[in-house]
Amino acid sequence: MSIWKLVKLKFGRNVAHFGELGIGMEETSERVLSDTLFSAWVSSYSKLFGKDATTNFLEKFNSQPEPLFRLSSTFIFHSTGENTTYYLPCPLKFPPNYPVGNDLNFIKAYKSLKYLPLDIWQRWYQGNGFSDGEELEAKIKGEAKGVLNQKGTFKYNEAFKINKVPKIAVDRVTRATNIYSTGFVQYQWEGSQKESDEFESLSGLYFLVRFAEPDLENIFFAVLDFMGGEGIGGERSSGAGHFETQQTELTDIWKQVLDFKDTNHHCLISLFWQHPLPKEILDDASYELQQRGGWLASPVSDGRQLRRKSVQMFTEGSVFSIAPQGQLADVTPDKIGKFLDHKVYRSGISLSLTIKAQEE
């Protein structure tokens, strides 16, 4: 019996920096992918419980058929009044009833939808299917007033703001300066009604976690709480990336989404990597790949500057006809004798949702 939890990461007034390729530190993403989230969690675990416990813990991920827990990537939630809109990645296959080949009038609006509100996602991929051609057509003309608009389909970018903050390095003697910029993402928040000092996050990140066994929950959330104080992403020592964790009960619609049976495909909501790939997995699949690389940092290493091996992973929204499982990718640097402290992994363990997509 697997247990699903929905976890919100509330950043409050804090900004965050999730580095992307670009000039220096200028680019930031608005969300954290599952492999980063996993690594951050394992680093925090290691800080609290030490190296040996962490090695044992990761060993279980490699040896057991079902991993201890599966994490989704984080996605945006946005609360307006009573309602909370959860965004999910738009699957890369068309929903049922989508007029393939007859969509010239609104394909432009459809293509720009990278994330869908949960309600719309459910209707398109687990319910009646697509029936919104007219509204998308109206959207191109800037006059969308239908249900897509009400549910926040076109308002993904309103949940956060990305801005570039200018910074300077100052010479200690001459006070000469060198300017550079760092990109930060800020989620929506408001001052709390009750206490004047407190802040409520209106938007932020959420992720789903599926535990194989209930015993792990306590430790998972204790570590996550600690991780919130340490922060996630870059520029943590100057205040970025700190969050508070909130577990929320799954709403009815979430329960339906997770429990959908009449399915023909699986849509990734995390990254996915496996070697070798199961034979049939690419049959009737629609997917995108993303290169995941970067530097190595570990509380157990002594700060050597080494790159992790980079791997190509399937991205969120990729659709497969069999359920992707995934595994930990060993990305320990190859340099012989340079990094012996421990193995370094990147999580390709996947989490997917069952959907009904259009058959080709």
Add this chain to the structure above:
Amino acid sequence: MSASREQKPLLGKLRLTSIILVETGLHIGGGGENLNIGGLDKPVIRDPITRHPYLPGSSIKGKLRSILERLLNKPLNRTGGSGTYRYESDDLEDGYTEIDGQDIPYQGARHCQLSRIFGSTGGPGSGAKTWIKTYIVKAQCLEENSTKPINGESYTSTKGRNAPARLIVRDSHLLPDSAKKLKKIDTGLYMTEWKFENGLDRITAAANPRQLERVPAGSEFRFELVYTVEDASQAIEDLKNLAIAVAILEDDALGGHGSRGYGKVKFHNFQFSYHDVEQYRQITNTGGSSLSPISLGDTSELLSRFSEIQGLLPGS
């Protein structure tokens, strides 16, 4: 495995909160997005959502760092681009940075009072080389490039290691009361003042005016820093250094144009609390701190009653 490969310990975290009172107009530049005729030359940094001015953690942390570098009389061995130099440990072990043809000694981040608090990126910086004693490089399996003697000992050029910061300085945001007050001011700018300054020709008295935006005097911001205790024997010294840096900052300036009187700040209402690592491990079961937080009025009290903070920390 050698001793260097051991876990970086985590004993607990000390949190300090305080209120920063801006005593004279303060300017931390935000970079203009567009240039308007008759507009502001130099806007201040603002929260992207509320447009409230704030004090970035990086500005305060950078200022504390530069003060401490000066206090500890550190040499300048790292270039920050555009001919700016600062101090930074190149590695965990002592050595020399070869920069612009000079060998400048640095202290290893393992015990350097500066780098162990604020963090350091492994060297060498651009256009520099990092030299560490050959036997240390060999013993710790570091990259070996070339070898040369310095002061009669054999040194090897290598690639240094990072030391993550123990200190976190959060962004400081306006207190709600201050925000309310600032919203009411009528200066033509939202929540800030518009200051005119003038350059005068010494003979003709021709004027060349400029406008700067400042956070008005009297605004209060919530300040928070977190210090991670990794080594009980160094924690007290680190916090002493931080307390002194805060005290010096009060007689220095935050933000630009300090020599013209901008950016005088005062810290008050200090609150210290300490969380042991055991509390984090069991936070879902118990929660809360077992030691009550310590409150101190202002910076002079912070310095005079420092020994009480010492009582919070392990190994005291």
